[in-house]
Amino acid sequence: MSNIAIVYYSQGGATAMIAHSVAQGVNDAGAHAQLFSIEPHQVIGNQWHDEVMLSRLAAADAIIFGAPAFQGGVAAAFKAFADATTGMWRARSWRNKVAGGFAFSCRSGEDKRNTLDYFAALAAQHGMVWADAQADDAEFEMRGAAGSPVTRFAGDFPAVTAPGVEVDAAYALDPADVIAGKQYGRNVASLVARLAGEVLESPAVLARRALEAAERRL
Structure with a gap:
């Protein structure tokens, strides 16, 4: 079973929900997700420190980055974490791992795209394989945060643009983006499995097979 790490910074709750x-x-998708939250107490003397988290990330098969977009770019707390991965870069600990990312912003500008571009650049520096979000063209429609219909493609990610004045505010999260987040997680897990030559099966299928095996033993 593949281990997929999701390391993120969230200030107001929306990024954490995603x-x-x-x-x-x-x-x-049948893989194992590990959530790692970047916290203020990890920043000591203007530098981020958490060797335990870094060692666990080094052991993961894939790493998905997440952060809100602040003032046109990635949040400072996440940048502090990224700066602290220099040792991982020197040791090539993340090389050939699958990488992905998601961002949140209340604004309609390109700040989310800038943040995703930063994640992609960070992944490239580490020699990682970027997971494209466009794995499924299935379309769905939901009511957005403002009550208006929102059309999404299941592969679209991220697409969080909500009215409000607080960046990363949980109340501004569009329900459609929660669905997109789940789809993105499945896409990344599927890519990791394909690269490893694995065949992923859902927990329901695995549970049914276990039950059938138990019945055969009776």
């Missing part, structure tokens, strides 16, 4: 939806998608 992270958990991505984790659910990973688990639904």
Whole structure:
């Protein structure tokens, strides 16, 4: 079973909610999701420190990055974490792992795209394989945060643009993006499995096979 790490920074709760939806998608695909939250207490003397987290990330098969977009770019707390991965880069600990990312912003500008571009650049520096979100063209429609219909493609990610004044505010999260987060988690898990030559099966299928095996032993 593949281990997929989701390391994120969330200030107001929305990014954390997306992270958990991505984790659910990973688990639904039959892989194992590990959530790692970047916390203020990890920043000591303007530098981020958590060797235990870094060692666990080094052991993961894939790493998905998440952060809100602040003032046109990635949040400072996540940047502090990224700066602290220099040792991982020197040791090539993340090389050839699958990487992905998601971002949140209340604004309609390109700040989310800038944040995703930063994640992709970070992954490239580490020699990682970027997971494209466009794995499924299935279309669905939901009521957005403002009550208006929102059309999404299941592979679209992220697409969080909600009215409000607080960046990363949980109340501004569009329900459609929770669904997109789950789909993205499944996409990443599927890519990891394909690269490893594995065949992923859902927990329901695995449970049914276990039950059938138990019945045969009776």
